Amino acid sequence: MLHAKWGFAVMAVAVAVTALTAPAFARADDGNENGGVIGTIHTGVQPDTTTQPKDLSDGLVLIKTVVGYGDGVAAGTGLVLTSNGIVITNHHVVAGSTAVTVTDPANGKKYDADVLGYDSTRDVAVLQLVGASKLPTITVSTQPVISGESITAIGNAEGGGQLVTVTGEVTQTAMTVTVTEQNSPGKSTLTNLVGTTAPLVPGDSGGAMFDNSSRVIAMNVAGSTNSHRPAGYGIPIVTALKVANAVVTGQPNSTVTLGRTGGLGVVVSTQSNGALKVTQVVSGGPAAKAGMTGGSTITTIDGVEVSSSDQLSSILATHQPGDKVQAGWKDRNGRSHTATVTLGVAPLA
Numbered sequence: 001m002l003h004a005k006w007g008f009a010v011m012a013v014a015v016a017v018t019a020l021t022a023p024a025f026a027r028a029d030d031g032n033e034n035g036g037v038i039g040t041i042h043t044g045v046q047p048d049t050t051t052q053p054k055d056l057s058d059g060l061v062l063i064k065t066v067v068g069y070g071d072g073v074a075a076g077t078g079l080v081l082t083s084n085g086i087v088i089t090n091h092h093v094v095a096g097s098t099a100v101t102v103t104d105p106a107n108g109k110k111y112d113a114d115v116l117g118y119d120s121t122r123d124v125a126v127l128q129l130v131g132a133s134k135l136p137t138i139t140v141s142t143q144p145v146i147s148g149e150s151i152t153a154i155g156n157a158e159g160g161g162q163l164v165t166v167t168g169e170v171t172q173t174a175m176t177v178t179v180t181e182q183n184s185p186g187k188s189t190l191t192n193l194v195g196t197t198a199p200l201v202p203g204d205s206g207g208a209m210f211d212n213s214s215r216v217i218a219m220n221v222a223g224s225t226n227s228h229r230p231a232g233y234g235i236p237i238v239t240a241l242k243v244a245n246a247v248v249t250g251q252p253n254s255t256v257t258l259g260r261t262g263g264l265g266v267v268v269s270t271q272s273n274g275a276l277k278v279t280q281v282v283s284g285g286p287a288a289k290a291g292m293t294g295g296s297t298i299t300t301i302d303g304v305e306v307s308s309s310d311q312l313s314s315i316l317a318t319h320q321p322g323d324k325v326q327a328g329w330k331d332r333n334g335r336s337h338t339a340t341v342t343l344g345v346a347p348l349a
Helices: 237-248 286-290 309-316
Strands: 008-010 060-067 072-080 086-089 097-103 110-119 124-129 150-155 164-181 187-196 208-210 216-224 232-236 266-270 276-281 297-301 324-330 336-342
Touching: 072 150, 072 216, 086 237, 097 124, 110 237, 124 237, 150 216, 164 232, 187 216, 216 237, 232 237, 266 309, 276 286, 276 309, 286 336, 297 309
Parallel strands: none
Antiparallel strands: 008 164, 060 072, 060 097, 072 086, 086 124, 097 110, 110 124, 150 164, 150 208, 164 187, 187 232, 208 216, 216 232, 266 276, 276 297, 297 324, 324 336
16 A cells, blocks of 8 residues: 555645655755756756657656555656656655665566665655666756746546646746654745646646656646646656756755665664663564664664664665664663674665
């Protein structure tokens, strides 16, 4: 089944908005980045900028993720930037994931995908499809987005495993919306979005908004849950490409993070006495291979005492999958253990 964390509600524009897959929104960057010219961006990513109309499904892929340590799955859409498999999608599509699979809907071929980096403030993530070649790519618009222009939006609607098309028109070109995760009091804001009347639904995240010349003007990110006022929102393609360029050229900054971090393969809970209790050990994972069991208490990592999940995450964030760390813990009977653990993949932040 699809992961339950799909819903968002928007307050700032007086409509409810759904974030279209597993959510993890954060503060968005300020400044109007609509319009612009792709060719002026220094880039290691060169998306197609031809103006010849083509099949709108060219360059779109279906995304499925494993959320956490087998807690569920989430589905979304992606845009292919290069023929060797550089793909962009929303950060919230892959947030919390430990594995990502991408399917080319044209031929059903599946690819494992590595997360090269992401910007949670802009809600953009960059993937590399393993072993991909000769993929069709999207055609991007080099023109400013204009209110009133007709658009076609396509995505993996409801995670159904096929591309679905809806139409509408641009209502605004620099919208700010405040989003609230369903069943959660937390709020966050996305700025400079393209607002449209296209009714987007869960699974459309990371899909494309096209102009009348079959060029991508924006990447789907959210949709209204108000049945009397359907709407869809997109991240301008210029914004998404800026993130892709920073990631592919290896230039992280205050909002762009590169790659994945190492993980122990455990779920932990900080106790009131400061102990870091292991509530779940992933079968066959790094901690399990080292002999750690549920009910244990992690005490040290590389000689540093740990007493909270945040502290453990901060230490592991400095390591990549495959790194070795020295872990210390006490089992449920109070016996102390130490072992060298080869880290696996942590759920994406």
